[in-house]
Amino acid sequence: MNKKTHFGYKEVDEFDKSKFVGDVFTSVSKNYDIMNDAMSFGMHRLWKRILVELAAIGENDVVLDIASGTGDISKLISKEYPNTNIFMSDINYDMLNEGRNRAIDESFDSNCSFCQLSGEILPFKDNTFDLITVGFGLRNFTNKERGLMEMKRCLKKNGKLLILEFSKPINSTFSKIYDWYSFNILPRLGSVLANDSESYQYLAESIRMHPNQELLKNMVLNSGFKECKFYNLLNGVVAIHIGSDA
Numbered sequence: 001m002n003k004k005t006h007f008g009y010k011e012v013d014e015f016d017k018s019k020f021v022g023d024v025f026t027s028v029s030k031n032y033d034i035m036n037d038a039m040s041f042g043m044h045r046l047w048k049r050i051l052v053e054l055a056a057i058g059e060n061d062v063v064l065d066i067a068s069g070t071g072d073i074s075k076l077i078s079k080e081y082p083n084t085n086i087f088m089s090d091i092n093y094d095m096l097n098e099g100r101n102r103a104i105d106e107s108f109d110s111n112c113s114f115c116q117l118s119g120e121i122l123p124f125k126d127n128t129f130d131l132i133t134v135g136f137g138l139r140n141f142t143n144k145e146r147g148l149m150e151m152k153r154c155l156k157k158n159g160k161l162l163i164l165e166f167s168k169p170i171n172s173t174f175s176k177i178y179d180w181y182s183f184n185i186l187p188r189l190g191s192v193l194a195n196d197s198e199s200y201q202y203l204a205e206s207i208r209m210h211p212n213q214e215l216l217k218n219m220v221l222n223s224g225f226k227e228c229k230f231y232n233l234l235n236g237v238v239a240i241h242i243g244s245d246a
């Protein structure tokens with residue numbers, strides 16, 4: 001029998017998950033940026049800026065942005081550090097294409113390359129990158145442990161991994177309000193703004209199935225990093241984990 005995994009709250013064959021995730025992101029690709037602003041009241045922009053600040057990027061760093069989607073994180077890095085060499089990468093052609101078109105339209109393509117790839121099997125040599133970022137992508141991986149080990153392998157000895165991902169709110173009252181918002185408002189927003197409630201139902205479910213702050217920290221450590229610290233944002237709705245050997 002095939003191994004099982006989760007796609008939101010559904011149990012599916014491991015083999016099928018990436019296809020289901022692919023269908024979600026193909027469906028949302030055109031409205032992705034509008035929906036992000038609407039769902040988070042624009043806060044995702046601040047969270048991504050904080051990630052870039054925490055990354056302490058060097059002038060000539062080689063950066064891999066995994067699950068880069070429409071390119072928000074790559075854009076921030078490219079504009080602030082024009083001498084870096086950034087690989088924007090995504091498993092989904094439509095999302096990567098949105099990101100590439102945007103990079104050209106908004107003139108941040110000069111130091112960016114574009115690669116369609118899975119973050120779970122990286123086609124790069126060991127010790128290639130100074131920095132790897134994954135923004136709201138890890139949650140969708142079929143095998144997160146394998147992805148983290150690949151990231152560790154491809155980082156230089158003093159390289160850093162920064163993961164920006166939904167996590168678990170700390171305050172229980174806040175958590176209840178957030179649950180209500182996620183399961184009642186998000187799918188409706190998806191329906192009204194993008195004619196797609198199912199993808200946003202998946203978003204709410206996939207967030208609940210993702211490991212909390214401490215579990216993810218342990219996963220990062222188990223993948224070979226000597227250090228992992230995390231920062232909670234918005235009461236833990238989102239967290240940034242930093243893996244390093246420092």
Ligand SMILES: C[S@@+](CC[C@H](N)C(=O)[O-])C[C@H]1O[C@@H](n2cnc3c(N)ncnc32)[C@H](O)[C@@H]1O
Nearest residue numbers: 025067068069091092095118119135136137140
């Ligand atoms: C929610 S979007 C995040 C996009 C962007 N990083 C941001 O923060 O706005 C998640 C992205 O992860 C990509 N993705 C899902 N599974 C992936 C995998 N195994 N490897 C690489 N990218 C993946 C999806 O195609 C999608 O573009």
